[in-house]
Amino acid sequence: MTNKHIIHKPISPEILEFANNHEGSREAALEVLKDIQAHHSALTTDSVTDAARALKLPPHQLYGMATFYSMLSFEERKKVLRVCDGPVCWLKRGSEQLSVDSGQLSVERTSCLGLCDRAPAILVDDEQAGPIEANEAGKVCEGWRGAPMDYSKARKGEVRVMTALIGKIDPDSIDDALANGVYGGLKSALQQEPIAVLSEVEASGLQGRGGAGFPVGRKGRFVANEKRTPRYIICNADESEPLIFKDRVLMDTNPHQLLEGMTIAGYACGASEAWIYIRGEYEYQARRLENAIEGAKSKNLLGENILGSGFSFDIHVHRGAGAYICGEETALIESLEGKRGEPRLRPPYPPTYGFRGQPTAVNNVESFCAVPHILKNGAEWWKSLSGYKTPGTKMYMVLGHVKKPGLFEAPFGLTLRQIVKEFGGGMLKGSKFKFALCGGAAGTITDESLLDVPIDFSSGQKGVSLGAGAFLICDQNVSxxxxxxxxxxxxxxxxxxxxxxxxxxxxxxxxxxxxxxxxxxxxxxxxxxxxxxxxxxxxxxxxxxxxxxxxxxxxxxxxxxxxxxxxx
Amino acid sequence: MAVNIKINGKAIQAEDGKTILQVAKEHNVRIPTLCYHKDLNPTGNCRMCVVDVNGWRISPAACVTPVWEGMEIETDSEKVMKDRKLTLELMLANHPQDCLTCDVAGECELQDLAYEYKAEVPAWGAKGTRYKVDSDPNPFIRVDMNKCILCRRCESACAEIQVRDVWGVAKRGFDEVMVAGAGVPMLEARCESCGQCVAYCPTGALSNKMSYGMARAHQVKKVTTTCSYCGVGCQFDLLVKDNKVIGVHSNSEAPVNGMALCVKGRYGYDFIHHPDRLVRPKVRRYLLEGGGKPVSSDQLSVISDRLSVSSDQLSVTSDQLSVTSGPWDWVEVEWEKALDIVADKFADTRSEFGADTTGFLASAKCLNEENYLINKLARQVMGTNNIDHCARL
CATH class of the missing domain: 1.20.1440.230 (NADH-ubiquinone oxidoreductase 51kDa subunit, iron-sulphur binding domain)
Incomplete structure (x- = not known):
């Protein structure tokens, strides 16, 4: 028999306070763990157990989470420098490793940071930085972070809708947004019946931009048709797939466009509350969104009785803590509920049984960003943007051995050849196209035989997947x-x-x-x-x-x- | 509402909302399972029960996929048989190859399926090298996470049946491992050693410490019996080898408790063959020899303490104090004799001091009928209401 007596210890007052700051909500388990880590630079068995007791959860659940999310750690760390292990950074960095004086920083490898246009990229605590050469680590300690890529100038051939205001507005200013017509779609929507809004989105043929291409309008109708309330809207901003960074740029350059799209979705589906689940590595963007929410509330574009319509809606920002799987919508919901981000059984699908078991519409950032424009200009206009069978525009990312890597917006039906030559500026000098990784890390790898296949949500079957719209172009030297x-x-x-x-x-x-x-x-x-x-x-x-x-x-x-x- | 489906070509009307596995079972079609257990909420983790559905890109897990109108299901196509075999091989790659000495060999679900599917153990993988063997100090439960296939039945059993929430999953991907509480010994994670997790574990990852190494599954005879500890009436199987009880297993057919047992029922069986156990009545020697009640050595030392004298100053003979043969010795006697003594003492006490100077305490180890009889004895024969029962505590 064991002689070890289990002594009852009171919960640490500090951890109780962390829990109370979130009303002791079980859904706040991740926040409480992050609070503990922020104050003690590491988690311990005792602190995790205490957090579980404070939240009235079994300790294994909190421990399961603490060991699941990569940004949580049981090892004491100083300022954490996360070096991106993503394929784009790998391609740029080659075999050279970033050498850092570990006296000042704790260096970790991490999965793709979503900074592929700043490759090789790093994250210094929550500050995004790059591109950084292997021998330049010293300047990171001196405060260097680099600058995000400038997308204010459109490439030749671009059709800009969601990116139209990049560089033209101050993303942190609600007045700027309003002066440039943001929230026009919401105003138009609020003058219609919710069912008419849904019909308009359905008529536009907008397909989900996360990669699966499920019709956004139909998903909304599933939620609206559920009798149970409350209904919820969730924005999937857990952009963790290597090669993909479009959502970061959209949130960074025009956060109000996303809030507007979500609010319209909320109105159409009869939802009352929404969450933006943003990956933990996007702290900068999360703050920008929070600021935008405050701005929108100050103009009665969010909150109670929006613009006198009788419709009330609130949006919260929820930060992840490092887990690609949380981009899977049911895993995202589990994570939002304060659990390990593991996928749920389907069916039931989120429109029937989503967040807190209620009807929930989960959509990608880009999908929401397209909605205001459809409401403002009509479904027919949206269709007219594309000469191809798939309507509307799409965000594309071209990366790797092209002259002009980066992000652009264009209609569907582009071919790899167009993406490389017309939008990517052609192959780098001395580089010859060998293969492309299409759509994202979970997309197809294709050789030059498929350079002329028009790309859409179904072209994956022909060998060129669209996924979330990223294409990593590799030359003859890449194996x-x-x-x-x-x-x-x-x-x-x-x-x-x-x-x-x-x-x-x-x-x-x-x-x-x-x-x-x-x-x-x-x-x-x-x-x-x-x-x-x-x-x-x-x-x-x-x-x-x-x-x-x-x-x-x-x-x-x-x-x-x-x-x-x-x-x- | 009914839906029309086909299983292996046979048209079936199935109840809407049922899973493929449930419907298949009702029609005597066997689909292999590992993480599934009829008592627990299905999770779909292990992917052993994958089946082919006509027109589907993926092979769904039968345990969690509901039947839909028009579904055409193949449960043993070449493709799914191959996939199941490969999934088993992925499990075996990281499972120690020690069935020769494993305590649960012969009643291991992984072993049975590996045999059935003729799985070949891959040369690669971590075979029993990742975790400490017998890693938990729990006195009843033996933990060897090397053998775990992460089906998570232990987690479900602990949460859904015992509602203790001791077991959970930690880490992710290949490093994933089952843990008690925040990675602490089981007892520190509020485990009450009921052994439900052991009963539901399909492998030797969780086994019984007390019977470890005592018998192979084929060497034991299972004797179904009712637990003697309390009035609930749980049933279980005693594992008997060479006429000795070496362990207790849940009996899934038990009407009252199913697979569930408490720590006493599952692990409190060591009294059966304990050398201290009384198997025949014993009485004090002086009761057989007649005469008065002598002073015992214990009483003597109390008296000598009070008098502040050494015990040898008191006038008692040495054989009265002797431990090996004295009036206070226990002497084994026949039941007749022992009962006579008890009856006489009761009768004497009753006639001299009255019935209410006697009392009766009944035992939960007795049958209901026996408890009823002792109640009759107390109230009607002795004439006292001084009766109580240990299960009332």
Missing amino acids: PVAMLRELLHFFAVESCGKCTPCRVGTWRSLEILDRMTAGKGQKGDVEELKILADLMQVSSFCGLGQSVGIPMKSALAYFGAEFEKAES
Whole structure:
């Protein structure tokens, strides 16, 4: 028998206060853990247990969270310098490692920071910085952070709708936003019946911009048709997929456009409250959004009885703490409820059973940002923006070995060739197109044979996925084996671990690819990768595991010879 | 409302809202499961029960996927059989290959499925090298997380049946591991050692410490019995090897308690073969020899303390104080004799001092009928209401 007596200790008054600051809400578990970490530079078993007791939750739940989110730590840290491990930063950085005097900073590797246009990028506590060369670490300690990329000037061929006001307004000024017509869509919406607003969005054919392309209007109608109230709106701003940073730019340059879109969605769906779930690494953007919310409230564009319409709506900002899986909408909801960000069983889907079990519409930042323009100018106008079968415009990101990497807005139906040549300014001098990673980390890898496929939500079946609209262009010097290794490293680190195929499959695939890139491949490696890709694609619990097979299978299909060469 | 589906080509009318697994079971179609257990909320973690659905891009897990109108399901297509086998191999890659010495070999669900699917153990993986074996000091539950396949049944059993919320999941991805509380020993995480987690664990990750290494599954005879500790009447199986009780297993058919047991029922069986256990009546020697009640050695030392004299100054003979053979010795006797003595003493006390100077305390280890009889004995034979029962405490 154990002789250790369990002594009852009172909860630390400090932790009780942290909990009370959030009304002891169980949903605030992540905030309480972050508060503890901020005050003590690390979590401990005792502090996590105390937090659980203060929130009346089982300690394993808080410990499960504390060990789940990558920004929480049980190790004492100083100022934390997070070095991005994303594929774009990897491509830019090469094999050189950032060397930092560890006397001043705690250095960590981290999954993609969403700063691909500032690659190689870093995060210094919550300050975004880049691009930084490997030998320039010293200037970080002196306060250097670099500057975000300037998108105020449109590229040739761009059709700017959501990005129209970049550089033309002060994003922190509500007056500037109002003077430039932001909230015009909301005013127009409030003069119509909610059902008419939904019909307009449906008629526009707007598809979800997170990658799946589900019709935004139809999702809204599912929520509006649910009888139960309250209904909720959630904005998925957990942009954690490598290559993707469009939502950050949208929130950074025109936060009011997002708030407006969400408020219209709330009106149309009969929702009363909304949350923006923003990844923890976007602290700067989170503050900007909070400031914008205050601004909107001061003009009665949010809050009680908006513009005298009788409609009341509130938006909250919720910060994540480092977990790619929280971009999966049900995992996001779990996280928002103060749990580990693990995907839920579906069905029921969020429109029926979402946040707090209530009807919830979860949409991507870009989807919400498109809505005000549709309401302001009409569905027909939105359709007319595109000469292609998919209506409207889309944010694209072109990265890698092109002359002008970055972000642009254009209609659907672009080809890779157009993206590289017309928008990306062509390949870098001395670079020849070898392959592109399309859509995001979970997209296809394709060679030059598919340069002329028009890209839309269904072109993934032809081998060029749209995903969230990012294209990483790689030249003759990049090995697809090494690229795939980077992607699998990301998936293995970010797999939540819930289901067997993804938990072990990503790890095993990474092990094989590690070996192949180190020149120690073995006979049968390629075959095993194929088998694992197949299994993960059909057997995994959620979209994360199911999509790991996409880059694996396409890379093996187009560059099979290189993989086979790496076997020996 | 009913929906029309097909399972393996056979048209079936199924109740709307039921899962593929439930419907398949009702129609005697077996789908293998690991993380699923009929008593627990399904989670869909392990992916053993994946099935083919015509027109679907992915293979859904039967345990959590509801049936829909028009669904055409294949439960044993070549594709899903291959996928299940591969999923098993991914589990086995990180599972110690020690079935030879594992305590639960022969009643391990992972072992059974690996055998059924002819899974080959991969050469790669962490086989029993990641965690300390027998890592928790809990006196009843043996923890070896190397054997865990992360099905999370322990978490569900603890939360849903025992409502103690001891077990949970920590970390993520390949590093994911089950933990008690905030990564502390089980007892510190409010564990009350009911062993529900052990009963639901499909592998040897959680096993019973007291019976560890005592018998193979095929060497024990299971004897279903009713727990003797309290009045709830839980049933379980005693594990008997060579006429000795070596452990207790839940019996899923138990009408009162199902798989649930408390720490006493599951682990409080060591009294059965304990050397101190009384198996025949014993009486004090002086009761057999007649005569008065002698002074005991304990009383003697109390008296000598009070008198402030040493005990040898008191006039008692040495055999009266002897521990090995004296009037206070316990002597084994026949039931007849012992009962006669008790009856005589009761009768004497009653006639001399009255019935209310006697009292009766009944035991939860007795049957209801026996408790009823002792109540009759007290009230009607002895004529006293001084009767109580330990389960009332």
